[in-house]
Every structure is written in structure tokens, then in C-alpha cells.
Amino acid sequence: MTTSDRTHLAAPPLPPGRSSLVVTGFMGTGKTEAGRRAARLLGRPFVDLDAVIERRTGRSIAEVFQQEGEDAFRSLERTAVADAARLSGAVIATGGGAPLDRTSFARLAEDAVVAVLTCEEPELLRRLRHDRDRPLLTHDPPGRITLLAERADAFAAAGGSLDTTALDPEQAATALVERFRSTTSAATEVRIAAGSSTVVVGPGTVAELGFELRRAVPEATAAAVVMDEAVEDTAGASVEEALRRAGMPVLARAVVPAGEGAKRVETTAGLWNTFLACGLDPTGVVVAVGGGTLTDVAGFAAATYLRGVALANVPTTLLAMVDASLGGKTGIDHGGRKNVVGAFHDPVLTVADTTLLGPLPIRLIREGLAEVVKAAVIASPLLFELLEGDARRVLADPALLAWVVEQAVRIKAAYVSADPRDRHLRHSLNLGHTFAHAIEAATAYATAHGEAVAIGLVAAARLGAAVGVTDPGMAARLEALLVRLGLPVTVPDGVDPAALLEAMTADKKRRSGRAMFVIPAPGGVDLVEDPSPDEVLRALRPEAAT
Structure with missing residues (x-):
């Protein structure tokens, strides 16, 4: 196989999600321990970038400095910072030198809350006096404190300070959490732009479906709900209730058999007949509730009825949430081949309510995680490592x-x-x-x-x-x-x-x-x-x- 047989596709920038909490500051200020405890209090993943570098190299930070020098370490650190900037909603502790590279740190700090931990010099010396694992302290700990003054401008530009001199790790973590919560929304959901669509992700978001739909399609007058038979009495009923609470009339409910066998032209024709019979017109919305098979066939019916009516997806499986319900691909099987007949039809709204995953058999969760692993491999090295x-x-x-x-x-x-x-x-x-x-x-x-x-x-x-x-x-x-x-x-x-x-x-x-x-x-x-x-x-x- 020759090079000409290959084409490289670089991973694109990622849209914002929930804000991360970035904890930085000079060595000895307590970044790692306070950050880890803050993550636990917030229920967020914790990422220690020095630990990331050690895991990737198979060596301690001191060994990297000793064997390759500080320049090589800073290059590894820039890569780790760039990878962390592709995460959202995490707590991230950086090395003390990370803010020195203002370009890479600015990308990490974008859409994040940054806390720069500080400590008065006498207490800093007390904390560091027996520490010989930090490469910049190896030869002259008191003298190396002069680095603090040298980095003062970078730390000042990085974010607001938090003095940990008189705080133990738990107190520092509590102060971090209070600052984070006072700066960011308490909402657990996140709104993500996917082309012309909006994706709302988070627990309990189905309850707001009707209001979200009115925001996405102000001219919408009514809905036809298409649901997988497996969720008719659970997610299907919740969706209908959410629409009615928002004053959105439900003209029809169509229940589609579960499984790939439903992706047939006969199923699509049955949905067209339902839409016609209930009087769904171009101002109406088709709301698809189910897994990837259901969103495929309901989306195709919406794409082809009256040359296309608005579509909203409520995925109820992990695989559908992270893949099948996003991106506008709809279709049915034909001639023994999957998705060979279809159309692009972007949903105006996708609501991924993660509480709907609770009742699912573990096999379906595992199936969806295969697509999550794929996503991590192509675009988020740190997500892959966290998995x-x-x-x-x-x-x-x-x-x-x-x-x-x-x-x-x-x-x-x-x-x-x-x-x-x-x-x-x-x-x-x-x-x-x-x-x-x-x-x-x-x-x-x-x-x-x-x-x-x-x-x-x-x-x-x-x-x-x-x-x-x-x-x-x-x-x-x-x-x-x-x-x-x-x-x-x-x-x-x-x-x-x-x-x-x-x-x-x-x-x-x-x-x-x-x-x-x-x-x-x-x-x-x-x-x-x-x-x-x-x-x-x-x-x-x-x-x-x-």
C-alpha cells in the first residue's frame, strides 16, 4: 500500500460544553489534592496533567527533566494542556509552569473557571522543605522560590487567585467549589450546536422538551409522536406529557415495532398514512422517541412527508444519544442492505436525557460505549485515557x-x-x-x-x-x-x-x-x-x- 492510498483527516475543534474548573499555581500550593477533592464534591472527573505526562512517558516528572531536559518536558506539557482543552465539565489540575505558555493555557482557560492557588512564602518553604521529587527544587529549594516572582505575571493573567496558606486540602477544595458554583450555571444540562441543530444533554431534560421545542421552532403548531414499542409506556408517555405541558397538541402517536426489521418502506408508508390521517401540516413537528432504528425510520418519514417537516429526536439508548440521533442521517434498509435508501434531514432539536439510560439492559449500554470509544480515538486522547x-x-x-x-x-x-x-x-x-x-x-x-x-x-x-x-x-x-x-x-x-x-x-x-x-x-x-x-x-x- 502506498502513501497515495491514504488521506489524513485532522480532528476538528470541539464545541463548548459545561465549564471546566482549572486549578493552577506554584508548586506546593495544593493544586492536585485540592483539585481531586473538588472534583469529588462536584461529581466531575479529575485530571492531573502531571500524572497524564507520567502515564504517557512511563517516567516520573523528575526523570523526564533529568533525562530529556526542561524543554522536552514543556513540549509534553503543551500537548497535555491541548488535550485537556478538548474536555468539558472536568476538574483539571495543571503543573505550575503551564500558564507560562500563554497561548496553550488560554485555550484551556476558554469557557472554564480558572483558580490560581497561592501561598505565602514561609508556608510554601515549610511545605516543600522535604520534597525532593520536584525537579526544579532538587538543588536549591529556597533559591528556586524566586521562580514564584518570575511567574507572577503569568499567574496573574491566568485567573483569579485563591490563597491556601491557612487552608487544609478539604478547606481549599470547598473554597474552589464555592467559587466555581458562584461563577457558572447550576444547570446539569448542556446545549451543544450540531450544524443547524441544538442538542440538549443532561439528566431530566425530557421534562423540558415541549418548551425547548417551542424555542427551537416558534412557528410549530402541533406534533406527531413516533415511538419505539419498547418505550411506549416510559419515555413515550413522558414525551407526550412534556409536549402537553408546553401547550403543544399531540395529533397522533405511532408505535413502531422494535428492531432493525422496522426499517422498511412499509413502516415508512404507515407513518405517512398516520401523518395524513391526523392532519399534520408543514407547521407540525415529528417527535421521534427511541433508539437508532426508530430515529432512522421516523426521521426518513419526516424528511419525505410534505417534502420535509420539522423533526425532533429523543434518543432512548446510549448508541442513539452519542451517534444515531445526531447529524441528520435518516434511512431504511432495502434489498438486503442497511440504510441504502435515505435522506439528510437535520433534527431541529435532540434531547438526550441520560436518566432514560437507567432501565436499559447492560448490553445496550455496552453497545453505546463502543461508539464512545470510537469518538475518543478520533478526537479526544484524554477521554480515551480516562475511559x-x-x-x-x-x-x-x-x-x-x-x-x-x-x-x-x-x-x-x-x-x-x-x-x-x-x-x-x-x-x-x-x-x-x-x-x-x-x-x-x-x-x-x-x-x-x-x-x-x-x-x-x-x-x-x-x-x-x-x-x-x-x-x-x-x-x-x-x-x-x-x-x-x-x-x-x-x-x-x-x-x-x-x-x-x-x-x-x-x-x-x-x-x-x-x-x-x-x-x-x-x-x-x-x-x-x-x-x-x-x-x-x-x-x-x-x-x-x-
Whole structure:
């Protein structure tokens, strides 16, 4: 395979989410411990950027300084700061020198609350007098305190100060939380722009659906609700109540059978008939409530009825929240192929209420997390590392899961905004999917989509390593993470390799008749066109390769 067979797609900037709390300041002021405790009080993830650098290099900060020098460390620190700037809603503790690079620190501080911890010099010397793990203190601790004066301007420009001289870590954390809450909204939801759409993410947001819809479509007069039969008595009923509370008449409720079998032209025609019978006109809104299959078929019905009426999505599965309900792709299956008939039809509003995930079987949560892992690989290295460290807690902690949804939605929204009609950059979102679609087809859809994506992600990393683009260790890291999340990473036994190749040949994601694969690459992904059948099979089943 030659370089000309590859195209690099860089990850785009991400839209804002909830504000982060950034804790910085001179060494010894208590950034790490106060930041960690503040994160616990706020129910937010905690990121210690010095620990990130140590994890990435496999060495202590002192060893990095000793072996490579301060300039090399500052380069690693800039990368860590840039990666942290792609997160939202976290508590982030930086190294004491991070504000010196004002350009990178300004990106981290944008939309964040920054607290610069300070401490009076005598107390600082007392705290540091026995500390020999800090490289800048190794030879002359009192003399190195002069760095504090040298950095004074950078710290002053970074944000407001918090004196920790007389505070223990818990008191400092409490002061940080009070400052953060006094500066930011107490709302747990976040509004994210995805092209022409608005996505509202957070617990309990369905209750405000009607009012959000009136804000998004002031001219809307009535709604027709299309719901998956699996949520008719739960999310479906909540949606109807929320619409009525906002004074939005519900003209009809259509219940669609669960499963991929509903994505047929007959289902779509049935929805058209329902819309006609209830008198839905161009001022009406179709509200789709369910998983990705439901939002696909209901969205397609909305796109084609009266040449297009407004659509609002209320995804009820994790996979739908982070992927299927966002971006305007709608469609049905035909001729034995998935989504071969469809249209782009952007929802005016998507409400991702994370409390709807509570009753779901754990298998459906795991499926959605495969798409979250994909999003992290293509656009957020620190999200990927946080998932590696907290994989099991994501499955058990609703607050952490809601935060993960926020990150994944921001990533999907960035690609949708940059490439609304999937012409180029948005192809990045297909990482692992050419493999996944082939696995689904070759197993007659006995393998669920999220599970197939998990297998496809590992295969894509192997293919990327084989062509010299992807870090050789990425496939093993992905495999370990996905296994901890309870997802499969190998092709099911008994699947015919020829059937896999045939399915990939038929995949709709082809360009000029050539199969297209997405592989992880530094700063984004590479598109690889037409790798050899042997390369593809070796990526999927390395143990069976000849």
C-alpha cells in the first residue's frame, strides 16, 4: 500500500460544553489534592496533567527533566494542556509552569473557571522543605522560590487567585467549589450546536422538551409522536406529557415495532398514512422517541412527508444519544442492505436525557460505549485515557456516564458542523465501521451493531499499524479497554472469511468503486483505500492470516 492510498483527516475543534474548573499555581500550593477533592464534591472527573505526562512517558516528572531536559518536558506539557482543552465539565489540575505558555493555557482557560492557588512564602518553604521529587527544587529549594516572582505575571493573567496558606486540602477544595458554583450555571444540562441543530444533554431534560421545542421552532403548531414499542409506556408517555405541558397538541402517536426489521418502506408508508390521517401540516413537528432504528425510520418519514417537516429526536439508548440521533442521517434498509435508501434531514432539536439510560439492559449500554470509544480515538486522547482508567466505573456511575455522553456528543457535533453532508471530514466517524458492517451482514445481524463496532475498532487499529500509521500499541489498548467494558473484540466463530470480504465489497461507504477503511492516526484518522484482501483479513483475524 502506498502513501497515495491514504488521506489524513485532522480532528476538528470541539464545541463548548459545561465549564471546566482549572486549578493552577506554584508548586506546593495544593493544586492536585485540592483539585481531586473538588472534583469529588462536584461529581466531575479529575485530571492531573502531571500524572497524564507520567502515564504517557512511563517516567516520573523528575526523570523526564533529568533525562530529556526542561524543554522536552514543556513540549509534553503543551500537548497535555491541548488535550485537556478538548474536555468539558472536568476538574483539571495543571503543573505550575503551564500558564507560562500563554497561548496553550488560554485555550484551556476558554469557557472554564480558572483558580490560581497561592501561598505565602514561609508556608510554601515549610511545605516543600522535604520534597525532593520536584525537579526544579532538587538543588536549591529556597533559591528556586524566586521562580514564584518570575511567574507572577503569568499567574496573574491566568485567573483569579485563591490563597491556601491557612487552608487544609478539604478547606481549599470547598473554597474552589464555592467559587466555581458562584461563577457558572447550576444547570446539569448542556446545549451543544450540531450544524443547524441544538442538542440538549443532561439528566431530566425530557421534562423540558415541549418548551425547548417551542424555542427551537416558534412557528410549530402541533406534533406527531413516533415511538419505539419498547418505550411506549416510559419515555413515550413522558414525551407526550412534556409536549402537553408546553401547550403543544399531540395529533397522533405511532408505535413502531422494535428492531432493525422496522426499517422498511412499509413502516415508512404507515407513518405517512398516520401523518395524513391526523392532519399534520408543514407547521407540525415529528417527535421521534427511541433508539437508532426508530430515529432512522421516523426521521426518513419526516424528511419525505410534505417534502420535509420539522423533526425532533429523543434518543432512548446510549448508541442513539452519542451517534444515531445526531447529524441528520435518516434511512431504511432495502434489498438486503442497511440504510441504502435515505435522506439528510437535520433534527431541529435532540434531547438526550441520560436518566432514560437507567432501565436499559447492560448490553445496550455496552453497545453505546463502543461508539464512545470510537469518538475518543478520533478526537479526544484524554477521554480515551480516562475511559481506560475508569472503564468499570463508567458502567456503574450514572454521573460519570452522563459526562461521557456529553463528551461524545460534542465530538459528533464537531464533525457534523464541519461536514454536514458527509463529503469528507465526517468520514472519520466511520472508524471501524467498514469492518463492523461486514460482521453484521456475515452473521445475518446476529451480532449487534455496537458489538460489531468494537470488533471493527480493533481491526482498524491493526490495519493502521500494518501500514505504519497507527501506534503499534493502540490495538492492544483498544482490546483491553473494550474487554473491560464487556464488549467482544474478535470475529464470532464460524464466520466465513469470504462472506466478510463480500460484505465489505458491497458496503455503501465506497469511493469510486474502491473499499474505504478508516484507521487511527496522530491528530485524527487516515482514510485507506482498497487494501488487499489479505491485509483486511489479517486485521480482522490475525491468527488465521497466511
